[in-house]
Amino acid sequence: MEHLKELEYRSVYILREAFANFKNLGMLWSMGKDSTVLLWLARKAFFGHVPFPLIHIDTHYKIPEMIDYRDRLVREMKLTMVIGENREALQDKHTFPDGAVDRLTCCKLLKTDALRQTLNGEGPRRIFNHDTDRYEEEKNPEPFTGVIVGARADEEGSRSKERYFSPRDKQNEWDIAEQPPEFWNQYKTDFAPGTNVRIHPLLDWTELNIWEYILAENIPTVSLYYNQGDGKRYRSLGCYPCTFPVESNARTVQEIIDELSVGKFANIAERSGRAQDKDDGGGLETLRREGYM
Template sequence: MNHLDKLEAQSVYILREAYREFKNICMLWSIGKDSTVLLWLARKAFFGHVPIPLVHIDTHYKIPEMIHYRDELARQWRLTMIYGENKEALDGGRTFPDGKTDRISCCQALKTEALKNTLSGEWSRYILDLETGQYRPDGNREKYTGVIVGVRADEEGSRSKERYFSPRDQENDWDVGDQPPEFWNQFKTDFAPGTHIRIHPLLDWTELNVWEYIQREKIPVTSLYFDQGEGKRYRSLGCYPCTLPVESPARNVEEIIEELRSGKFANIAERSGRAQDKDDGGGLETLRRGGYM
């Protein structure tokens, strides 16, 4: 087995363990490359079928191409596609683009609060009708007790402190200092009742590994990652008011891999174009302790 084979096998093992051990779990799909690789791995783990609902937290400030890509792939792969939102904050204009709050507070409202209340079932969920392509209210409001997430340890500082199976309290709050040890593929999966679990099958993958795997498996990703002739592309995707493209002429997966191997971005953080990271002191730990993805 080569390195990608080993990463794939480990991730498939984690996905199957999560599905076996935890009831009523979901998988977060941010529409980016990492969570799309995670989705691809889930299809491999369960023989072409994804038995876990996909959840997207829609801030309504995502780049439009992202939403189009999400719904097209969901229909093509016949996914159980659900989205949640913070309708109160959006209707009240309690957002950074509306000029009524800062970036961090906007993320807390549109992402963290929306995520918590979508997972708990306290706020409305919307499910994609695969036949019509339209979303309708989801009648299932049962709480999701665990979430599979495409977090990588190398992506930014706070994520390097994660575990494959990471416990949170009932409010989704993360106690960084109280994480179970994980040695020699021995993972703790028996947690106290009421514990919320985050599962991270991509934890040991790197940005280069992800693109190499996308190339090998021919995984479809959004065109936003590629230069469309302006010498710029997105390296990390998020809300358009807070996400900037990087200078790069890479037009395809092969050219992105060459950039990563040559060291063009060796000293530039992958999320350097994400403004909210800078507002959080250069990382995401403040947000993530409170339940952020």
């Protein structure tokens, strides 16, 4: 537990540094376990509040339970929720499930491109209006200068090289060879106009830490992570055409922790159910250089 508190304190520190230094700050929330822990940590950092918008890039291929869960929490926690999407690609049916492009191109269009347009304010954005209880088109969306993301170093190779505060250029691209230094707890909080900074408070967390923290804090998570009686559960959530459940009997958070620490998944990588990783030569590096989360 001591170890979880240490991780929490560091993440809270990073979130507060982000809030103090970036005027247009947002946080990506995919409704997955990692970014939901991030959402919880924000409430820790800001004493129950989330004082910046949450951003969801909607590919329209998310599993429906994820969307229901999102909107339930938005209402319960009075969250500022912003939704971005690549409307053009969706309308033109330029997607992998439509048979038009391969998996990686689909990821690039519906996630990477949609994210870039959402962050720079050029793409359409919808925002939840708590008075009318529905999503409405956001007028004059402003670019985000700081974006909080739930990436963990242990997920895959390229993520293990991230900084806590990681700059993206005007094209939203990541220059891995030319990353700024990060000394002690001093981060990159100065940035040139037109660029933005990705902030990674969960970099030091592992998959097991995430579940331990969910258990300790009793954080509400989406039901897809648990076996509902059919012997299957999702270990990692994404779009349904490319994300597959794993065989598992785990029905509770504790059972997931057992499975990860001593059980069948003790030595199997988390993203093994993600098809796009394999298509990118075993890493996500090509996607991530171009701005993928």
